[in-house]
Amino acid sequence: MKKLKKLLALALAVFMGGSLLMACGKQESKPEEKKEKTSTINVTYVKAPLNVPSIIEKDKKSFDKEFEKDKINVKWHEITAGPQQTQALAAGELQFLHALGGTSAILAASNGVDLKIINVYSRAPKAFMIITKNPDIKTPKDIKGKKIGGPKGTVLHQLLVGSLEKEGLKQEDVEFINMGIPEALAALNDKSIDAALLAGPAALKAIKGGAKVVTNGEGIVEGTIVTAVSGKFLKENPELVERFKKVNNDTIDYIKNNLDEALEIASKEVGLTKEETKEMYSWYNFDTKITEKDIEELKKTQSFLMKNKLQQKEIKIEDIIAK
Structure with missing residues (x-):
């Protein structure tokens, strides 16, 4: 009986040792790769000329509320110049360019910046x-x-x-x-x-x-402003981008349904009277959907840049629109 117990103990030890070796071998040959989790989303804050959606989103902490459940911090950066925005995007310092001039988006993309337009921010001829x-x-x-x-x-x-x-x-x-x-x-x-x-x-x-x-600008230029992200960030975080777009669209709806309150908040932020803010607001179209007309307008902008030697390399506008 003692001999049988010794044999069983030896067999168990050999089995466990072999299993441990196999597990170690698997771990060494195929290390588990973990995707780095996004902990901070950096967004540009451009309040002028009258970017009511951004003003309301910052005031109401709309993006903070959306992403805090994932323990993602949202940081606003008051960078208004297009070239500085796109440089920071290329460097990975910004994730969302929330109100970028169409001219700046095209110039950056033509210079090799991996940039994708995810929606139109505004049109205001x-x-x-x-x-x-x-x-x-x-x-x-x-x-x-x-x-x-x-x-x-x-x-x-x-x-x-x-x-x-x-x-x-x-x-x-x-x-x-x-x-x-x-x-x-x-x-x-x-x-x-x-x-x-x-x-x-x-x-x-x-x-x-x-x-x-x-x-x-009526009949001459639409004044197209866009929201853009880096192609890399879009590829790695498509769900975060979609949620960002949803918050933006929800904000547009909120402004429409609470116009007086929204204009009151915006007027204080830009230093205008409520009446002046209301007058200016009537000049803007904040519909975020990218239409064929918007794409044609961006193509027209590129033609202007090329013709005036402000852009060296022509790009295909459809390639910088997020699918």
């Missing part, structure tokens, strides 16, 4: 204007030979070129001076330029100060 205090300027045709100030390579620049082309003119027919919107407004007020390319609150301020609108 009425928000982009050529404004003057010169009584001799009544139509875009009257700016021939005049000094025009505004930001180069932007929707406003595209508006200038487009409005000139409608009159059979070219950019060379005016003296275009590259400057930011605040500088253009100041130059208009001190009469060092004849007309300024202005948008949003700056345009409204100029009009309230006695300036007049020569033209806006």
Whole structure:
């Protein structure tokens, strides 16, 4: 009996030892790979000219509430310049560019940035204007030979070129001076330029100060602003991107159903009266769905960039739209 017990104990030891060796062998040959979990989502905060959805999402902590159940922190970054946004995206410092100019998105993609547009943020042709205090300027045709100030390579620049082309003119027919919107407004007020390319609150301020609108973007440029992510982040986190889009769409619905409250919050954030904010809000279309018209508008923007030698390499616009 003792002999039988010894044999059984020996057999059990051999079996357990073999199993342990097999387990170790499997572990060494095929180590378990764990995907790094997203712990922080970094989003751009661009409140101007009048980005009501972002203002409400930040105020109501909409994204925080959506992602806190996954222990994901949401951090807002007030980076408004398109090139800085896309550089930070390429470096992995930002995950969502929430309000990126269509021009900036196209330029970044043409320069090799792995960028995907997930929705349209806004369209606002009425928000982009050529404004003057010169009584001799009544139509875009009257700016021939005049000094025009505004930001180069932007929707406003595209508006200038487009409005000139409608009159059979070219950019060379005016003296275009590259400057930011605040500088253009100041130059208009001190009469060092004849007309300024202005948008949003700056345009409204100029009009309230006695300036007049020569033209806006209607029929010339849509002023398409988009939301974009890196292709890598989209591929690795498709569910997070879809949830981000849902929160954005829910915010649009909230604004529509609670317009007075939303405009009150937005007016305080951008420093306008509620009446001024309401007037500006009427210029915007925040529908997020990407339509064929939007894609055609982005193609038109690329043509403008290529024609004016602001973009070197042409891309296929459909390739930067998230499927």
